[in-house]
Amino acid sequence: MRRTLWLVLISSLVFGLVAACAQPAQQPAAPAGGEEQVSEGEEAAAEPAVIKLGAAISFTGDKAREGKLYTDAYNHAVDQINETGGVQVGDKTYEFELVLEDDESDATKSARLVEKLITEDEVHFLLGPYSSGITIPDSAVAEKYSVPMIEGGGASGKIFSRGFSYIFGTLPSAANYFQSVLEMGQTLDPQPKTVALLFADDEFDIAVADGARKLAGEMGYELVIDEEYPSGTQEFSTLLSRVKSENPDMILLAGHAEESLVFVQQAKELKVNAGVMAFTVGPPTPDFREAMGEDAEYIYGVPSWTPALNFTGGEVFESTQEWIKLFEDRFDYEPDYHVASGVADVAAYKAAIEQAGTLDRDAVRDAIANIEVVTVYGPVSFQENGQIGGGTVAIQIQEGEVVAVYPDSVAEGPAIYPMPTWEER
Amino acid sequence: MFATQVAINGLLVGGLYALMALGLSLIWGVMDVINIAHGAFIMLGAYTTYWLFQAGVDPLISLPISMALLFLLGFLLQKYLINLVIRAELFITLLLAFGIEILIMNLARVVWTANVRRVATSYSGASIGVGGLTIPLVRIIAFFIALILAGALFLLLERTRMGRAIRATSQDLLAARLTGTNVSNTYALTFGIGAAMAGAAGTLWSMLFPITPTMGGVLTLKSFVVSVIGGLGTMAGPVVGGLVLGLAENFTSAYIGPTFPNLISFGLLVATLILRPRGILGGRR
Structure with missing residues (x-):
C-alpha cells in the first residue's frame, strides 16, 4: 500500500519535472505557434496570410549549442520582418511563420523531420539545420520534393557537388576555410614553413582539411603532421606530444568548439607552442573566450563573418551594427557568424519571394539562384552549385577581443606573430 | 622518450577512468543495477565544482x-x-536509470545552457618537466586523488561495519537479511557512495577537460568498459581496468592513429568478454 502511494507520488513528481523541462526546450518554436493561434482566431476577419518556413534544428544533443544560435537567428529575423511590414508578394502582404522541429542532433532523424515538414506541415520553404553531416541528408529530402532550402549551417563541398538545384548555402566552401590564415602566413616575418594539420573525422572537417592540404601545398608549406582524429575527442595529449616533437610553425585544427578548447588547454599543459594556432570553430564565439580566459589570447580563427564588420542599407535590418545591438538586447549574447548566416538565410528568402512575386516554389528557386542582396552578413549571391561565393576572415584574439587581421581590406589591426610561447606568458 | 611520454599520459588519464568506474562497478556488483545515469552524476559533480569555482572556491x-x-x-x-x-x-x-539520466541531462541543459565551460585555476596548465618529459600538474594531482579515493573506498568496505554490510548484501542477500542487515538502507548507502565517487570524478574531470551538460554519455560508456575489463566484485578491478584502458587508448593513438582508440577499447571489451568473462582480475560474481 505504502509502496503504491510512493510510486504514484514519485511518478507524478517525475512527470511534473519532465513537463517543466520540456517546456523551455521547445520555447524556440513557441513564438511561431503562438502567432498561429492568433491568426486562426482572426481568420474570419482579415486572414493574415502566412508563408511557412520549416527547419529541423538541434535543440538537444551534441549540436544543441550551435542549434540555439540558428534558432535565435531565424526567430529574430522572422520577427523583425513581420514587425516591419512582412513580405510583399504582388499586392498581398504575408507574414513569415517558423515551423521548427528538434532533430536531437541526429542526421537520420533530421531527414525524417524534413520530410514531415514538407508533407504534413506543408511548409512553403525550408531553412537549414546545423552541421554539414545533417545538411547532407536534409538537403537530399528537400531536393526530392523540389522544395527550396537556404541553409546557413553546412559548408561541406559534398552538399553542393551532387548537382542539386534546390539547395543554397550561406557558409563559404569548407575547402577555403584555412585559405585566409595560410595566405596571411605568407605575409608574416619570419615566414612560417611547416604546418601541422589536425581534423575531426566528420564531413565538414574532412572537407576543410582536404582544401587546406591542397592550398598549403600550392603555397609551398611543408605538412609535417596530417592527422585525423575522432569527433568528440577529449584527449589530445598523445597527439600533442607528437606535434611537440615535430615543432611546426603553424598548427591548424579543423574541429568543434569543445575540441578547440580542450586542445588549447592541453597544449598549455604540455607546453606545445607554434607561431600560429588556428581553429575553424571556437575562437570567434564568446563562450570560447569566456571559458579560456587569458589562454585564448593570440589564438587565430577563420570565421566567414565577424561582429566587427558593418554592412549597411541591406534587407531586413538597416545595418550590421544596428542588428547586433537589437540582437544583444533580446538574446543577451554577441552574435557570431552562425547567427549572421542564419539571419542572411531568412533575408534572402524575403528578397527572393518578393522578386518572384509568387509563392510558387520553382519561381522562388529561380529568384534565389539569381539573387543579389545585401544582408547583415554581407552581400549574398549564390554560385552555380548553390554555395555562396567568398572566403573567410582571419581573426585573432587580442586582449579578449576578436580582431580581424587578414585580409587587409577588413583588417582592424596587425597580427601578433609569432604567438608568445606558454613559458613567456 | 616519446613512448615514455605516451605511457605517462595514459597512466594519468587511466587513474581518472579508474575513479569514474569505481562508483559504477560498486553499484553494479552489489545491487546488480547498471547505473546508466552514472555519467550524469559525473556531470553534476563537474558542475558543482564549476559553480563553486565561480564563487571563488578552489x-x-x-x-x-x-x-x-x-x-x-x-x-x-x-x-x-x-x-x-x-x-x-x-x-x-x-530503463529507470536511463530515464534518470535523460532527466538530469536535459534539466542541466535547460538550467545551465549547452555552453562549453571550463574551470581555469591559477595552476591549471602548469606542468613539471622531468628530463624532457612533461607531466601536467593538475593531471598528476587528479591521479593521486583518484588513487587515494580508491584506497579510502577499499578501507571503507574492508574495515568498517557498514562496509561489511555492503559486502555481505552483495555476497548472499538471504544470509545478510537473516543476520540483521537492513538491506534497503545498505542499498541506499551503496548507491550514495557510488554517486559520491562519480561526484569526485566529476570534480577532477572538470579540472582537466571542458564541461557541458551532455558530457555524461560517453563517460558512462567508458566507466562501463573499464568495469567489465577490470572485473566486478573487487576494488582493484576498476583500478586495473582504468589503467589498462588509459594506456591502450594512448598507445593506439600514438602508434596506430588517433581515430582508432575507440576501436581498441571496445575490442578490448569484446576480447575480455570472450577470454576472461569475469574481467582481468576475475572477481567473484
Missing part, C-alpha cells in the same frame, strides 16, 4: 562538497525511486 576544496551532494542525491534516488523496482528484472532498473 576545486580541491569543492571536492568533498560535490561528493557530499552527490552522495545525498544518490542515497535519496535509491531509497525513494530505484528501490521501488530493485527486485524487478534487470531491464526495468536499466
